[in-house]
Every structure is written in C-alpha cells, then in structure tokens.
Amino acid sequence: MDPITATALTALASGLGGEAGRQAWQGLTALVRRPFGRAATQGTQDDGTPQVSSGELEVAALEGDPADPMRAQALATALGVRAALDREFRILLDEWWQRAKASSSGGDVHNSISGGTQNGPVLQGRDFSSLTFNMTRTTASSDRD
Secondary structure (H helix, E strand, O other), rough: OOOOOOOHHHHHOOOOHOOOEEEEEEHHHHHHHHOOOOHHHHOOOOOEEOOOOHHHHHHHHHHOOOHHHHHHHHHHHHHHHHHHHHHHHHHHHHHHHHHHHHHOOOOOOOOOOOOOOOOOOOOOOOOOOOOOOOOOOOOOOHOOO
8 A cells, every 4th residue: 555645635634636635535534434443443442442543533633724744644644553453444545545646646737739720719728617608700801801
C-alpha cells in the first residue's frame, strides 16, 4: 500500500480538488467510521475499545483546521496504524487511496488547436457546463468588404 501523505490529507480536508476532492474526503470519513475488524480488537482496553485510534478524532480535528500540518500527520499516522492492525481496513483504505489519487490526477488538461481557421468560439479548459453562444453568421462576401 502506498503511504497516504499528510499533504494529500490536508489538500482533501481543505476542499482542494473540487467535487472530486469533497467526495474523496467523504469516502475517507465513512471508511474511518467503520468498526475495527475482529483481529484488531484483540488488543483492547477494559471497556472493549481498541488501544489505537480509529482515526475518527483525527479526521474531525483535521476537518476543523485543514491547514494544520500536525493534524494531517496525526491522521496519516492513525490510518497507517489502523491499516497495520486491521486487514480489511487496509484493503478498503488502499482501494480508497487509489481512487482518490486517480481522481486528483484526472485534472490535467492538454488542449491543442491546429490547422485552419476556426469560425466560432474556441474554448480551452475542462469541465464546461451551461454555456451559451450567441453568434451571427456572416457570408464570405461580407467578410471581404
């Protein structure tokens, strides 16, 4: 499993990455709220709670102050420890991390226009919606005047 960096967690908690980042953060918070697997509960306190953090407190803390690198590191550490103790969580966390990395790297835009004259607006970018173009058509003879 690739390590989940504090920098990546800070970016997600800060809302960077737009809708994809928000969805990735929601996926992480839902994953962290899952109960520990049976193997992880073997080392428990007297009240039955695991001796290690589930990550819930760290998620909430980072969400409260996304710019704090110490909170991001605490969450990264909690996720790593929990993944080491809970095989099912490790698998799900790795799947989440692969999806989060893929969605964040999908933002690259490479536009190219070549060959000829464009007879209308040309947009370069990504994820356009609700666009309207009001254009007047001209004839070739009126262009020469």
